[in-house]
Amino acid sequence: MVMMKNKMIEQLNELIKLDLDAIGSYDEAIQEISLEPVRAKLREFQNDHRNHVTKLSAAVQALGGKAPERGSAKGFFVKQLTNIRAKTGNEGAIRAMQANETHMNSVYAKAAKEDFTPDLRSLVEHNFRDEQKHLAYVQQCVTNRVWEEAAAHP
Numbered sequence: 001m002v003m004m005k006n007k008m009i010e011q012l013n014e015l016i017k018l019d020l021d022a023i024g025s026y027d028e029a030i031q032e033i034s035l036e037p038v039r040a041k042l043r044e045f046q047n048d049h050r051n052h053v054t055k056l057s058a059a060v061q062a063l064g065g066k067a068p069e070r071g072s073a074k075g076f077f078v079k080q081l082t083n084i085r086a087k088t089g090n091e092g093a094i095r096a097m098q099a100n101e102t103h104m105n106s107v108y109a110k111a112a113k114e115d116f117t118p119d120l121r122s123l124v125e126h127n128f129r130d131e132q133k134h135l136a137y138v139q140q141c142v143t144n145r146v147w148e149e150a151a152a153h154p
Contacts, residue, residue, distance in 0.1 A: 009065035011114055012056050015124070017068050018107055019052040025100050029093040035146060038090070041137055042097065048130045055123055090147035098142055101135040 026046035033039050057067035108128040116124060 005063050006065075008116060008120060009060055009063050011111060011116075012060050012063075012120070013065070013068055015107070015111055015127070016053055016056045016060070017070075018104060019049045019056070019127075020068070020070060022046075022049045022100060022104060023053070025097070029097050032093045033090055035090055038094065038141060038146060045130075045134045045137070048134070052127045052130070056127075059120055059123060091145075094138060094141050094147065098135070098138045101131065101138055104131045105135050 023046055026042055026049065030039055030042050030046070033042065053067075060067040105128075108124070108131045111124050112121070112128045114121075114124070
């Protein structure tokens with residue numbers, strides 16, 4: 001049985017807030033990372049989050065709801081924490097994004113199991129695949145300790 005319309009709107013709005021929060025966190029990390037290939041990839045991921053917001057907002061409006069224009073209160077603190085960690089350099093910024101994307105994946109994994117209509121389920125699953133891609137990349141950066149190469153070749 002498909003969940004009620006108001007519940008779908010509520011769930012989608014939570015995802016929108018999460019993606020808005022992520023956009024802000026990416027801003028903080030991108031400003032502090034000196035590794036251009038990593039910065040470029042993070043910009044790409046930030047654009048994925050912008051696309052999520054656009055598509056999820058359109059879905060909310062199609063259901064008769066109003067999409068949020070701001071992230072969550074928690075997102076404000078996540079952005080500040082990302083800023084603080086990013087100020088410590090490439091490693092801190094990348095590890096902050098790893099923590100952020102781990103959280104994003106957790107929330108999207110749960111949302112992907114919700115009883116949405118087929119079109120909304122497809123949208124949420126697409127966004128979840130993006131999140132998995134983001135996390136895999138930042139985890140690879142951590143595993144490869146990409147910041148050490150930057151330190152060796154300033």
